[in-house]
Amino acid sequence: MAKKTTSLASLGGLVYSTESGRHCPDCGKPVDACTCRQTAIPEGDGIARVRRESKGRGGKTVTTISGVALPESELKELASALKRRCGTGGALKDGVIEIQGDHVTLLIDELSKRGFKAKKSGG
Numbered sequence: 001m002a003k004k005t006t007s008l009a010s011l012g013g014l015v016y017s018t019e020s021g022r023h024c025p026d027c028g029k030p031v032d033a034c035t036c037r038q039t040a041i042p043e044g045d046g047i048a049r050v051r052r053e054s055k056g057r058g059g060k061t062v063t064t065i066s067g068v069a070l071p072e073s074e075l076k077e078l079a080s081a082l083k084r085r086c087g088t089g090g091a092l093k094d095g096v097i098e099i100q101g102d103h104v105t106l107l108i109d110e111l112s113k114r115g116f117k118a119k120k121s122g123g
Helices: 072-086 104-113
Strands: 047-053 063-065 090-094 096-100 118-119
Touching: 047 104, 063 104, 063 118, 072 096, 072 104, 104 118
Parallel strands: 047 118
Antiparallel strands: 047 063, 063 096, 090 096
16 A cells, blocks of 8 residues: 655645744745745735824824835835834835824825825825
8 A cells, every 4th residue: 555645835835934934835935035925016006095094003193005016125115215204113014004193295295206106095
């Protein structure tokens, strides 16, 4: 009787390692060294939507920017530049740039200077 072996690839691949942490399910490399996600450009209509939010954030105001069609590495650089421009902190979560405080008009002007179509969105 033949012995049945199961390869790691047939199970879906490695997703976590104690040495390198989380792994990308597509390319199998550690998330920090992932090449497939950094080159993927998110789909959208080409308009960066700038919005002021405070719901679900403990009363803190955050300005969010969504719809920027850039690879993740360039999006991180843009987020850092915008945080420096506003003089505040922030984060990049799931392709949405979050800047602490109410900086809607400043961010729309800055994005326009950088060649993006930007508009105020929502309430």
